Amino acid sequence: MTGRIILVTALILGAFLMLVPFLWMLSLSFKDSAEIFSSTLDFFPARLSLDNYITAFTKVDLGRFLLNGVIVCAGILVFQFLFSVPCAYALTQRRFRGRQVIFGLVLAGLLVPFHVTAIPLFLALAKLNLLDTYTALIVPFVSSMFGIFLFRQAFAALSPDLFDAARLDGLSETAIVWRIALPLVLPAATAFGIFSVVAHWNDLFWNLIVTSDPNLATPPRGILYFRDRESGSDIGPLMAATVIVIAPMIVGFLMAQRRFIQGLAAGGLKG
Amino acid sequence: MRLSRKSRSVLTDIWLVGPATCAMIVLIFIPVIIVALMSFTDYQFGARSFNWVGWQNYIVMLTDPTARHAVTNTLVYAAIVIPASIFLGLIVALGLHHLALKTPRFASGLRAAYFLPVAATLVAMAVVWQMLLHPSLGLLNQLLAAMGQQGPAWLSDRGLVLYTLAVIGIWQSVGYNMVLFLAGLAAIPSDLYDAAELDGAGSGWNRFWTVTWPMLGPTTLFVTVITATGAFRVFETVATLTKGGPAFASDVLVYAMYREGFVYFKAGYSSALTIVFFLLVLLVTALKFGILEKKVHYK
Numbered sequence: 001m002t003g004r005i006i007l008v009t010a011l012i013l014g015a016f017l018m019l020v021p022f023l024w025m026l027s028l029s030f031k032d033s034a035e036i037f038s039s040t041l042d043f044f045p046a047r048l049s050l051d052n053y054i055t056a057f058t059k060v061d062l063g064r065f066l067l068n069g070v071i072v073c074a075g076i077l078v079f080q081f082l083f084s085v086p087c088a089y090a091l092t093q094r095r096f097r098g099r100q101v102i103f104g105l106v107l108a109g110l111l112v113p114f115h116v117t118a119i120p121l122f123l124a125l126a127k128l129n130l131l132d133t134y135t136a137l138i139v140p141f142v143s144s145m146f147g148i149f150l151f152r153q154a155f156a157a158l159s160p161d162l163f164d165a166a167r168l169d170g171l172s173e174t175a176i177v178w179r180i181a182l183p184l185v186l187p188a189a190t191a192f193g194i195f196s197v198v199a200h201w202n203d204l205f206w207n208l209i210v211t212s213d214p215n216l217a218t219p220p221r222g223i224l225y226f227r228d229r230e231s232g233s234d235i236g237p238l239m240a241a242t243v244i245v246i247a248p249m250i251v252g253f254l255m256a257q258r259r260f261i262q263g264l265a266a267g268g269l270k271g
Numbered sequence: 272m273r274l275s276r277k278s279r280s281v282l283t284d285i286w287l288v289g290p291a292t293c294a295m296i297v298l299i300f301i302p303v304i305i306v307a308l309m310s311f312t313d314y315q316f317g318a319r320s321f322n323w324v325g326w327q328n329y330i331v332m333l334t335d336p337t338a339r340h341a342v343t344n345t346l347v348y349a350a351i352v353i354p355a356s357i358f359l360g361l362i363v364a365l366g367l368h369h370l371a372l373k374t375p376r377f378a379s380g381l382r383a384a385y386f387l388p389v390a391a392t393l394v395a396m397a398v399v400w401q402m403l404l405h406p407s408l409g410l411l412n413q414l415l416a417a418m419g420q421q422g423p424a425w426l427s428d429r430g431l432v433l434y435t436l437a438v439i440g441i442w443q444s445v446g447y448n449m450v451l452f453l454a455g456l457a458a459i460p461s462d463l464y465d466a467a468e469l470d471g472a473g474s475g476w477n478r479f480w481t482v483t484w485p486m487l488g489p490t491t492l493f494v495t496v497i498t499a500t501g502a503f504r505v506f507e508t509v510a511t512l513t514k515g516g517p518a519f520a521s522d523v524l525v526y527a528m529y530r531e532g533f534v535y536f537k538a539g540y541s542s543a544l545t546i547v548f549f550l551l552v553l554l555v556t557a558l559k560f561g562i563l564e565k566k567v568h569y570k
Contacts, residue, residue, distance in 0.1 A: 087291035143294030220394035
């Protein structure tokens with residue numbers, strides 16, 4: 001019994017430590033600057049005011065950053081599906097020459113972290129005059145080896161008879177991919193979607209490289225623009241902005257914990 | 272003209288597989304070859320020509336007193352984060368697994384708390400850490416001051432900064448490892464524990480060493496590899512909090528690659544940093560695929 005009490009206490013204490021940054025962020029996001037700079041330590045703000053949140057949206061274009069995040073994540077996700085679903089379907093449900101070679105390439109591609117390709121991709125985008133465009137933020141990610149890999153595993157578990165029947169009904173292969181195969185692997189598709197959106201919503205590296213226009217900043221980059229402009233004097237609104245930026249991921253996670261954990265844990269297969 | 276059945280089938284294959292295959296060749300394989308070649312040049316972004324310089328970029332990176340920091344700091348950072356994050360992830364997973372037997376809802380609430388940093392935008396949370404660690408206004412140093420201690424400058428002290436970043440790295444990755452260990456623990460058949468009990472391994476400690484730890488072997492290897500690749504690619508916290516400073520005390524491979532390539536435009540040197548980073552990741556990732564293969568064979 002005492003063992004159990006110690007265990008529970010330790011686990012709660014650990015969880016509390018994990019949450020301290022989140023709690024402090026929330027606390028600061030409601031405080032005005034007089035309270036933040038005062039020498040006394042109070043976790044609870046003197047009053048609950050949304051002033052900092054309003055300032056965050058009016059002083060910098062936070063709405064724009066969020067919209068950019070949505071555009072980039074959605075653009076990437078749509079193309080990743082368009083490219084990887086048909087490819088994974090063909091790799092499992094069709095027999096053709098070079099199938100093994102292509103799958104070998106997918107496995108090799110999984111080993112390459114994105115950072116490794118950054119310099120040549122930057123050069124190519126610069127040559128094509130595409131720096132500082134949404135295209136530059138989306139194009140490098142359109143084909144996901146991880147997506148092909150996940151969908152291939154899911155499709156491989158489906159019976160070929162199903163697809164033969166659909167062919168007999170006169171459906172084209174393209175129709176089979178989107179109307180029969182994809183709906184059958186929705187759990188894998190959701191896991192991949194969550195993985196992809198979380199990864200690109202949170203990414204700073206590529207935005208830092210191919211954009212210098214604040215109007216193209218995705219949420220993490222936007223936070224940095226905000227912080228560097230205010231040079232530390234406007235902590236309340238800055239914390240309000242961080243709350244808003246992480247909110248979609250946190251809310252999504254709390255609402256669909258199992259899918260989220262599946263998606264992000266599967267991401268470990270990626271190089 | 273009507274196409275034969277066979278050539279129509281080939282066209283269908285190309286239609287389905289072609290776009291993804293072309294994209295991966297153009298976006299992954301050709302860039303890898305180019306970056307490997309560039310690492311042997313002194314090419315600068317925007318320059319009209321370049322020279323082949325052999326191994327020079329690599330020699331500078333590994334021997335120059337300031338440039339060397341990127342490699343050594345990455346290894347030190349990884350050497351702290353990998354064992355700490357795995358150990359804590361395992362401890363928390365064991366605790367929660369045990370707790371879930373009697374109070375599953377409470378356990379899953381705690382699990383969510385531990386996992387939260389994994390889902391949160393790291394750059395945003397790094398800015399929050401900056402506030403927590405602020406030398407005078409930060410929560411941590413205010414608490415220390417309340418206890419009569421003078422807290423250090425966590426992010427601008429040369430001897431301290433890398434360890435501070437490592438703590439943030441551990442905070443961010445523990446939840447991920449916990450989730451993988453929980454999955455591993457759930458997969459251990461409970462009759463193994465019954466058998467261990469019959470064999471006299473009754474205490475929790477004995478059960479752990481005779482059943483849990485050996486059965487978690489594949490999971491632990493998998494977690495190790497993932498934590499290692501994550502640690503080698505540390506970038507966001509460095510870019511947000513220290514920019515590699517002060518005096519290169521927190522310079523790491525991916526950040527150095529970004530700075531040398533995209534701030535100073537030394538594309539050749541940056542390519543060499545990229546290749547070293549790639550080799551490190553490749554080393555551990557190859558290990559991972561070996562493990563995966565094995566797992567499949569045993570099934």
